[in-house]
Every structure is written in structure tokens, then in C-alpha cells.
Amino acid sequence: MGVEDSVTTVDTAADTATVTEAAATVEAASDDLQKYPIAPGYRVNVRVGPGTNYRIVRTLPYGMKVPVYCQKPGERVTGPYGTTNLWDNIANGQFISDAYVHTGSDGYVAPRCD
Structure with missing residues (x-):
């Protein structure tokens, strides 16, 4: 038995165009999303x-408004808008407690994150 050599060719121009189109779609979708104010x-x-046991990636400034792409249950947190276990996904891999976001609801305002 022999080993077959295999060569994979990648069209980087097409891949770059696909990534650019996907990024533009995400950016356009985020422009259409309602943004909620931080307390x-x-x-x-x-x-x-x-x-709160997860690593901090950044800190939002005073007066920030954020989109909520999806929400998921997690650690229970008490903040200015009550006590909740809901966490809001505001960007890819970025979450904040819903206790600090004025959504006007104690429940879900976005789909559940997968």
C-alpha cells in the first residue's frame, strides 16, 4: 500500500471576499438592532x-448603549435593575449581566443563545 499525496488549493481572494461579506452582514444587522442603555x-x-468567574475582556464606559443579540442564563447578579440570572450577549463572546441593562423587561428581550 502506498501513501497518496494530496494537495489542497485555497483561493484566498474568494475566502477574503466571503469573510468581508459576512462581516458587512453582521455590521448591518447590528445597526438594525435596538440598543439598550447601561444603568x-x-x-x-x-x-x-x-x-463573574469569567475573564473580563473590557469595561463599558458610562452612558453606553448596547445591542442584545441573544441572552442566556448564568450566575445570579444584583444590580440597579434588580436581581437576575440573565446575561446579555452584546458581541461575539462578550456578556454583561442584564441587571445593569435597561431593557424594560425582567425576562428575555432577545432569543436564547445556543
């Missing part, structure tokens, strides 16, 4: 998962 007077930590 006044708070700078909110953005984490990689739905809990």
Missing part, C-alpha cells in the same frame, strides 16, 4: 461568559 453611573465589566 447611569455604572461602568460595566464585559466577560467571556455568563458569570
Whole structure:
């Protein structure tokens, strides 16, 4: 038995165009999403998962408004808008507690994250 050599050719121009189109679609979709205000007077930590045990990736400035792409249950947190276990996905792999976001609801305002 012999080993067959295999060569895979990648069309980088086509791949780059596909990635660029996908990024433009995501950006356009985020422009259409409602943005919710963060509680006044708070700078909110953005984490990689739905809990305070997850790593902080950035901190939102005062007065920020955020889109909520999806929501998922996680650690229970108390903030200016009550106590909740809901966490809002505001960007790819970025979550903040719904207790700091004025959504006007105690429940889900976006689909559940997968």
C-alpha cells in the first residue's frame, strides 16, 4: 500500500471576499438592532461568559448603549435593575449581566443563545 499525496488549493481572494461579506452582514444587522442603555453611573465589566468567574475582556464606559443579540442564563447578579440570572450577549463572546441593562423587561428581550 502506498501513501497518496494530496494537495489542497485555497483561493484566498474568494475566502477574503466571503469573510468581508459576512462581516458587512453582521455590521448591518447590528445597526438594525435596538440598543439598550447601561444603568447611569455604572461602568460595566464585559466577560467571556455568563458569570463573574469569567475573564473580563473590557469595561463599558458610562452612558453606553448596547445591542442584545441573544441572552442566556448564568450566575445570579444584583444590580440597579434588580436581581437576575440573565446575561446579555452584546458581541461575539462578550456578556454583561442584564441587571445593569435597561431593557424594560425582567425576562428575555432577545432569543436564547445556543
